Amino acid sequence: MAGLVAAACGTSNSGAGTDKLKEVIERGTVKVGDCLSFAPFGFMDESGKPAGYDVDIATEMAAQLGVKLEMVDTTADNRIPNLQTDKVDVVICNFTENPTRAKQINFTLPYVIAGEVLLVRTDSDINGISDLDGKTVAVVTGSTNADILKAANPNATAQSYPTSAAAVLAVKSGQADAMIEDSNFQTYQAKLDPELRVTNDSLIPLEHNGFGVAQGQLNWLEWQNQFIFWLNHTGKNRELYNKWFGMDPLWPVAYE
Secondary structure (H helix, E strand, O other): OEOOOEOOOOOOOOOOOOOHHHHHHHHOEEEEEEOOOEOOOEEEOOOOOEEOHHHHHHHHHHHHHOOEEEEEEOOOOOHHHHHHOOOOOEEEEEEEOOHHHHOOEEEEEEEEEEOEEEEEEOOOOOOOHHHHOOOEEEEEOOOOHHHHHHHHOOOOEEEEEOOHHHHHHHHHHOOOOEEEEEHHHHHHHHHHOOOEEEOOOOOOOOEEEEEEEEOOOHHHHHHHHHHHHHHHHOOHHHHHHHHHHOOOOOOOOOOO
16 A cells, blocks of 8 residues: 655665665665646545555555555656655656656656647637737646747746646636646546636647656666556556546557
8 A cells, every 4th residue: 555645855865876676675665756736647635645546556566566655745846856866766757758857867668648738718719829829828847848838839928836736726717828738637637627628639749758767777777667568568557547537548658
């Protein structure tokens, strides 16, 4: 079972060059960073415990390692610093792989694929990126979405929020005209709230989201890749996605 959410605390030295796999097994606990304000990927349930798609994947990870699970609440902005300072062993938080981030950490194979779409109020006249001229668009600090918005429509203004939940509230309250985010997340939000809807077309080519680990932890990286392959080969990833999103993935990973 998932343990209680831990504060992001740990040593200040990087894990580069260490045998992280051996360390985790000997410690008896794996510290998994996840964004617990990003339902249904990660959130706190009514009893105050971590829940969601990513949390279930982390639970499977701990079971395969034969250790206990410690969930560490993480934000988009501190995912990389938490890895670099060894506050977490691995980050699952809807982590889009790109060359800039890959200069700072290592990424695994992707475990989920997504587009980037707009979340708007149902009464909005926004149907695509061309409708954002002069509009304010909510993005999450530390995500790639501000850059995506600037490239897609430089006439729109990005407004940053600390969490995805805060960005959704900004759209609902009228502080922002739209929100740009992962299509899996946005579709789920629109399903929950009849006052919200999602635009149909992805603003960019599909994104591949993997786990993040600190640089230099090659045994750990290889184990994580084998774990992700196992998730897909056995159908467990599809099962968990269906559990939380109520549907099969629109873009299943290729090595399933």
